[in-house]
Amino acid sequence: MKKRVNLTFPRSVVQMPVTYRLAKDFNIAANIIRGQVAPNQVGKLVLELSGDIDQLDAAIDWMKANNINVSLTTGEIIIDEETCVHCGLCTGVCPTESLSLNQNTYKLQFRQQTCVVCEQCIPTCPVQAITTNL
Known part of the structure; x- marks a missing residue:
């Protein structure tokens, strides 16, 4: 299954290796569509996540627990x-x-x-x- 998400990182977690953790801990492939990340600033990523539905949900829960704002993209x-x-x-x-x-x-x-x-x-x-x- 695939899900497209918008991530907003607060300054405190902008240097966290999110895509690495998604791959290693949740077996999720993360295709970076768009990114704007700089040290000590708010970061934004648009990702297309691919993987098992349960793993996707667990990964999204993990990101939210780490103060990353996650919103699903469903628009056109x-x-x-x-x-x-x-x-x-x-x-x-x-x-x-x-x-x-x-x-x-x-x-x-x-x-x-x-x-x-x-x-x-x-x-x-x-x-x-x-x-x-x-």
């Missing part, structure tokens, strides 16, 4: 077709290539089924046509 990226100017800037930051420009029409194409909702496209859009329904 939404593109406002009326606002989008089809500039293509978002295509350059999409790690899954879910956003692309049609080579014939030069219009933005979005493949929802491959999107991991990493939200990297949102701040990139100059006209704020990309949002999430979280």
Whole structure:
């Protein structure tokens, strides 16, 4: 089973080797989608966790017990077709290539089924046509 989670680390635990512990202690594969972690600052990670459902639940409980704020990501990226100017800037930051420009029409194409909702496209859009329904 897979779960996508947003983690927020307080300063006191930002240097904890979380992905290592997930793999070693819970047999969970952690794919880092997005991360912003610096010493002595609040850290944020978006992870896709893969493993047995019971182990996933135990790992999430362990993170919460260690003062890591865990929230499950269940939303979707939404593109406002009326606002989008089809500039293509978002295509350059999409790690899954879910956003692309049609080579014939030069219009933005979005493949929802491959999107991991990493939200990297949102701040990139100059006209704020990309949002999430979280």
